[in-house]
Amino acid sequence: MVTNAADNPLFKHFRQPAVYLKLPSEGQFYPEGTLDLPPTGTIPIYPMTVKDELTLKTPDALMNGQGMVDVIHSCCPNIKDAWVMPAVDVDAIFIAIRLASYGSSMDITTMCTACTESNEHTISLNHLLDNLKVADYGKPAFFDELKFKFKPQSYKHINDLNIITYEEQRLVDSIIRNESLSDEEKAVRFGNSFSKLRQMNVDAIAVCIESITPEGQEPVTDRKFITQYLENCSRESYQAIKQKIDDIVKSNKLEPLKLTCAECHADYESSLEFNQSNFFGKGF
């Protein structure tokens, strides 16, 4: 039976929040009942437990995304359903969980782009959190005499996309390596694979469109209609919409780290990756 934690007489002995995070989304884009946002506008972040750390070392749970979702539920109990969490909050939440669990310093290894020497650096996660940019989804765009309103992808969409991309990549590799297939058969299989990837790209754009409003009419919010529009609009409109979404997503990304090589003293940039193996795998 699930009981409310606050009713448990041992509640005050539970772990304490280590960080309070102001969500970049400010609580927008969460479906009703999936986020409990306190009046302060900040949510408590708890350090990972041993159980959480073990979850992040379970390959299947990492592959299907459930492991990360379980850890978010454990460390950010105010987020009731991490699958529907908007993409704009993902980086901030990962950084905050890392910070709450292992402290604000994080050692990273990067490769100098000039001399390929490996360099060790210590970065401040507090600094990263303070400098997170917030994408502006509020401003509508106009293409094709239509008004477009945008929204971020959910964590579930990002995860599904990663899985499909991985599977398609494996499929393409297996077609290339399969010597028993004739060139014609390979061409057919490549065609099927690329068709799936094309559909995936359309779906990825469709989930970022909240509504399309024709002049003087009601906004269209049905995903089926939006997808159908994207499949049938002009190439120019499609490219313009895609570019607009790419620009919004890019404006939410962390700036690459500006680093100096200890060996050749060249300045170079390196982006910080948020995959579970390098971001949560190392502690003290």
Add this chain to the structure above:
Amino acid sequence: MTLDNDKVIAWLDSLEKESKALKKEIMQLCWYMRGSISYTEAMELSPFEREIIVKLVKDNLETTKKSGMAFF
């Protein structure tokens, strides 16, 4: 997601090793705490709490060594 097969296998091996090492650390921690922390409770500890307990155990071992008392 873009690693080749060998790297994926190496990564899976490293996850398994890390997982076993963590479980061993928790078992040792429970042993040295002489039952005052159960395995279930230890699984709920944060990294900082674990670090504090490990330091406490090390300090106690040092004290025992210096004092020449029997240790089991």
